[in-house]
Amino acid sequence: MTQVLVLGANGQIAKLAEERFFADSDVSVRLFLRNASRLGDLGNKAEVIEGDVTDEAALAKAVHGSDVVYANLSGSNIEAQAKLVVNALHTEHVTRLIWISTLGIYDEVPGKFGKWNNQTLGSYITNYAAAAKVLEESDLDYTIIRPAWLTNKDEIDYETTQKGETFKGTEVSRKSVADFVYQLVKDPTKEIGHSVGLNKPNTDGDKPAWY
Template sequence: MSNILILGANGQIARLAEKQLLAETPHHLTLFLRNASRISASDANRETIVDGSADDVDQLKKAALGQDIVYANLAGNNIEDQAKAVVTALDATGIKRLIWISTLGIYDEVPGKFGEWNNATLQGYLQRYAAAAKVLEDSDLDYTLIRPAWLTNNDVIDYETTQKGEPFKGTEVSRKSIAAFVVKLINDPTQEIKHSVGVNQPNTDGDKPAFY
């Protein structure tokens, strides 16, 4: 049994990962989010809810005490500041393992027409997320960066991965697949250490996601 801190616990992927972790593992979950009244514990014996901001180092340090793994499902225009705060807090508390959701395109790794569309559609978003990723890559944490394709709510777990430096594959992937990949890393935290992993559903190549 491990203690898992989930940052941004009200996010859609985070809620799916929470559900899978409760169903399939004995882990204890600390759910960290702004306005904690938005959620309630599914299992009061195995979940603790903490109200806090992911750019507040002191709040993060308090929540991180006693944790084994941190999974960050964060977003926002201040994502780089959140990354800096998370690294500072984990360094201060001695926690090494971090799983971080990013996005495709932060290394200009998406090829062809889809890459052009992705860059044009995301624009400044990519720069912010690339800056946050660099904060983690420059740290001494045992991080895994996850770069999902465009997300769907399809009820399927079907994914393949690529590594930093390889061309990104596919155009879309289900949130359920990303949650399953997160749970896989939580259950075996020795996997993908200091890797930046692209995740897509096989056979979804195209000029843009099918739902656009």
């Protein structure tokens, strides 16, 4: 039985991943979010904990006993959140962390799309790059996920690139990102210490198709 903790459990990708966890009898789920009422009644599918990652004591308590922590966090203070998450995992002797980031944090997005992405996201990229650096400088068994621009398409269709490689494509479905997270939870030895780009194949262009 794998005990997974989801931080930011009401996020769109997080909720899709949670559906996969709930359907798997070998995964035990703990959900951590600021407003627990937003999840509705989950019955006995998961343990729900209301709290904020900036509350160090509450975060450490949620992390306690976890095998995998999956962080689906956001905000202009994402670097500070990363530091708090790393500290909580150290405190509770948990090593496996899956972290959702964004494309462009290594200036790895090529051409006109890369220029458009940098201009559109601006400081968002800078903040997420700083958060990723916190993980990369830790001794945790982390995986950073860098999705392309997200769609709500009902599909699982993606390919990956690694840090140091040129990013591919312009889009990927949230369902695809959730699938990748689920695969990492099922085999926590995959992609340890890696920062992985995720995109739908054959979606190259100057910007996402809907812009």
